[in-house]
Amino acid sequence: MPKLTFISADGETKQSVDAPEGITLMEAARNAGIDSIAGDCGGACICGTCHIYIDPAWWAKVGDPIDIEQATMEFSENVTPHSRLACRIELTSEHDGMVLQVPPED
Amino acid sequence: MAEADMMNDPVGQKPVYWDPYDPGIFAEPYPVLKRLREEAPLYYNEKYDFYALSRYDDCIAVLGNRDDYISKHGGVIEVMKAEIEVPSGMFIYEDPPLHTAHRRFFTKVFTPKHVARLDSQIRDFCVKALDPLVGAKEIDFIEHLGAEMPMQVIGMLLGMPEEKLKEAQRNVDESMRTEPGQQNNSSGASLAGDYYADFVDYRIRNPGDDLITSLLNTPFEDDHGTTRTLTRAEVLSMVALIFGAGNETTNRLIGWTAKLLSERPDDRREVHANPAMIPEVLEEVLRYESPGMYIGRTTTRDVEFHGTTVPAGSVLLAIVSAANRDEAKFPNGEVFDIHRGRQPHLTFGYGFHNCLGNALARVEGRIAYEEVFKRFRDWEVDMSRAKMASTVTVRGWETLPAFL
Numbered sequence: 113m114p115k116l117t118f119i120s121a122d123g124e125t126k127q128s129v130d131a132p133e134g135i136t137l138m139e140a141a142r143n144a145g146i147d148s149i150a151g152d153c154g155g156a157c158i159c160g161t162c163h164i165y166i167d168p169a170w171w172a173k174v175g176d177p178i179d180i181e182q183a184t185m186e187f188s189e190n191v192t193p194h195s196r197l198a199c200r201i202e203l204t205s206e207h208d209g210m211v212l213q214v215p216p217e218d
Numbered sequence: 219m220a221e222a223d224m225m226n227d228p229v230g231q232k233p234v235y236w237d238p239y240d241p242g243i244f245a246e247p248y249p250v251l252k253r254l255r256e257e258a259p260l261y262y263n264e265k266y267d268f269y270a271l272s273r274y275d276d277c278i279a280v281l282g283n284r285d286d287y288i289s290k291h292g293g294v295i296e297v298m299k300a301e302i303e304v305p306s307g308m309f310i311y312e313d314p315p316l317h318t319a320h321r322r323f324f325t326k327v328f329t330p331k332h333v334a335r336l337d338s339q340i341r342d343f344c345v346k347a348l349d350p351l352v353g354a355k356e357i358d359f360i361e362h363l364g365a366e367m368p369m370q371v372i373g374m375l376l377g378m379p380e381e382k383l384k385e386a387q388r389n390v391d392e393s394m395r396t397e398p399g400q401q402n403n404s405s406g407a408s409l410a411g412d413y414y415a416d417f418v419d420y421r422i423r424n425p426g427d428d429l430i431t432s433l434l435n436t437p438f439e440d441d442h443g444t445t446r447t448l449t450r451a452e453v454l455s456m457v458a459l460i461f462g463a464g465n466e467t468t469n470r471l472i473g474w475t476a477k478l479l480s481e482r483p484d485d486r487r488e489v490h491a492n493p494a495m496i497p498e499v500l501e502e503v504l505r506y507e508s509p510g511m512y513i514g515r516t517t518t519r520d521v522e523f524h525g526t527t528v529p530a531g532s533v534l535l536a537i538v539s540a541a542n543r544d545e546a547k548f549p550n551g552e553v554f555d556i557h558r559g560r561q562p563h564l565t566f567g568y569g570f571h572n573c574l575g576n577a578l579a580r581v582e583g584r585i586a587y588e589e590v591f592k593r594f595r596d597w598e599v600d601m602s603r604a605k606m607a608s609t610v611t612v613r614g615w616e617t618l619p620a621f622l
Binding site for chain 1: 282322325326328329330331497501559560561562563564566567568569570572573576577580
């Protein structure tokens with residue numbers, strides 16, 4: 113069961129979450145009640161509300177966004193080179209220890 | 219099973235038949251769509267010469283691939299068949315790079331954060347629509363709410379004069395209306411947006427803090443790499459698209475929600491007691507009763523589904539309303555379940571052409587039902603007077619009176 117660490121947008125709070133393999137990072141964040149990861153569209157990759165920053169050390173494990181995801185991220189705010197949509201990342205044992213940060217509100 | 223189907227073929231022995239025009243199937247499409255998923259996951263309709271996919275994964279494969287399945291010939295069968303020259307600016311029917319350039323214009327206006335800021339204005343429109351009905355014996359969920367609030371919101375965003383909105387809405391309704399069983403032969407005419415010329419010309423002379431003004435004045439890089447502003451013709455097409463889309467769809471969502479909750483008093487009372495459930499209930503309504511039945515694409519090369527080749531240049535439909543009930547993706551997909559939680563339905567599409575207004579529709583729907591439930595716990599739709607809108611593109615109620 114991969115252990116994930118979510119850092120708040122201001123960097124002040126860290127939350128550790130044990131997530132089962134096979135669900136998406138969006139579902140893991142939502143199940144854990146992580147603020148700002150709304151996942152409005154339920155994982156259809158159309159709303160952009162599960163935008164998250166991947167810790168650079170973990171980028172290789174998740175890889176670059178696909179073209180559709182890139183297009184949907186136009187709905188998200190504060191997109192950086194370490195941005196992904198959490199609904200596009202299916203968790204595996206490879207992600208054990210992954211560190212993520214919630215993007216700022218504005 | 220659709221009525222016509224039931225009479226001619228009570229036990230479903232004939233090969234499954236589906237087209238979006240058949241009034242019997244349109245009234246009750248889901249039994250036929252279930253058979254399509256099971257018996258003909260790649261379906262070919264000889265009468266209208268189109269192919270159709272009904273399983274979730276197949277629909278995703280088409281909608282997520284803009285190289286093999288293009289949009290520039292339109293998304294509705296009769297438009298695709300008529301080979302209408304789609305005007306520049308009608309970006310739902312464009313391909314990259316033009317589509318990318320045009321769509322980008324709107325994305326920032328319709329982000330979830332941006333539309334969340336419209337909360338109090340949307341709420342005001344709902345309050346104005348609903349307050350006069352407190353103490354009344356009846357509400358018509360379409361006439362009083364569905365046909366009012368989304369129109370007011372999109373009119374406000376665009377910067378159209380309030381007193382002209384009803385007339386503009388009638389114009390949209392007329393352009394979409396079809397006789398039962400008939401195709402919509404006027405589909406192409408409304409795409410250019412000539413109807414909106416007065417509103418656009420007014421904003422050319424009197425710029426405001428609205429979307430028409432930003433469309434006219436914001437520079438962008440076009441498909442040739444030239445930085446320019448949109449032409450008046452492009453703006454007209456875009457305004458036609460946005461006003462039409464903003465009017466039709468949330469209206470249908472409001473209607474379907476009223477009907478489904480009317481039929482399920484226990485669900486309705488549960489939501490009344492816990493309005494925080496509203497967003498998830500609306501997602502289930504969207505999944506269960508998609509206002510748009512299908513999304514069309516044109517194939518650019520021969521493609522294969524389930525062992526059959528679809529030739530290049532074919533009309534290929536992703537029947538999202540069928541995909542939304544695919545049991546392989548949504549267990550008990552034919553069951554309406556307010557506790558299902560948010561599911562990745564395809565009602566707003568998928569991929570590069572997904573619905574730009576999805577966040578706005580969600581916010582409008584949520585606020586509409588928050589305000590409904592503040593005033594009413596119980597209602598009962600009078601199906602003897604309810605009427606479905608006669609259009610082949612959007613399925614939903616035109617009249618939906620309910621006893622309070």
